[in-house]
Amino acid sequence: MNLILLYTSDFIDARHVRISDRRFHHMRQVHDAQPGDSFKVGVLNGLIGRGDVVARNDDYIDLSIRLDRAPPKPLPLRLIMALPRPKMLKRTLETVATLGVKELWLINSYRVDKSYWSTPILAPARIREHFLLGLEQAGDTRMPEVHIRKRFKPFVEDELADIAKGTRALVAHPYDAEPCPHACSDATTLAIGPEGGFIAYEVEKLQAAGLTPIHLGPRILRVETAVPVLLSRLFPL
Structure with a gap:
């Protein structure tokens, strides 16, 4: 603490x-x-x-x-994540709060197990608890805001383009993607898939909403590892 x-x-x-x-x-x-x-x-x-x-x-x-x-400046980031498995979700919530993410979207994906949506960790009080632990670690006070979307297609087709408008819009994907861009302070929208990544149909939908696929190299990372690596590459932390 x-x-x-x-x-x-x-x-x-x-x-x-x-x-x-x-x-x-x-x-x-x-x-x-x-x-x-x-x-x-x-x-x-x-x-x-x-x-x-x-x-x-x-x-x-x-x-x-x-x-x-004032507390540390937040990252200029809208982070969109396929819902991780519960054990990983706890660590990820704390990590994103520690790194200065203030806007988090948890979404569905083909490779997200349906049982994940019933985890008690998604209760507002539990999310707040893990965010608080992340803020205490970082020496920050600004509470992140979380949005939950249980249907992938309506979210991507009806909301994502507006969310990503005017930002550096990216989706982390290990195949047929551009190298991760250099760090900068531009407003950014970043989508990160589940274990195994987004399926091809989902990547196509994300691209149609304006997101460009990027990769971190030949190694395939767990979500809890990919999050801090991506943020450290994309922003001057």
């Missing part, structure tokens, strides 16, 4: 917060937080600063806070 995220409900007054949940247990057990200790803090969707411990007991920690700077 590289940042203590603060919520509206934590505030005692404008300059003081009281923490009594898992953040409190982390500060006590991992850092042995004592009065006078200082921590990096940030208000969810707000500013970042420092928090000084002013009181601690067995139930809570009180901090005096000062907020004086």
Whole structure:
């Protein structure tokens, strides 16, 4: 936890917060937080600063806070992903939040197992939990926004062209594709397929919506590996 995220409900007054949940247990057990200790803090969707411990007991920690700077800039990216298997989904949610993705679309694909859509990880509270872990790791405060689309064809035909309009629009695909372009800060729409990739029909539909297939070379990567590799190649992180 590289940042203590603060919520509206934590505030005692404008300059003081009281923490009594898992953040409190982390500060006590991992850092042995004592009065006078200082921590990096940030208000969810707000500013970042420092928090000084002013009181601690067995139930809570009180901090005096000062907020004086903006969080890291988000990536100029709309990330579209075929829904990964649940175990990988948890890690991927945390990874995209850590890397600064603020707009995530989870979509269906021929190779997405139907059972994946029933995972409890897709519950808003569980998605939020994993996003928060990613933000704490990165020292960020801006919560990503997630959109879920369970039907591939209506999404691609009715929404994707508008989503990708005016952006560098790409689909990661290991076959018949161009090399991954150089890093830049241009607004980008990036689609990443499931394990095994998008099928040919899906790639054709994505191309019809304006996305250009790109590849990372001859190696075939797992989704959880492809995401950070692609983002590090496409943007000056």
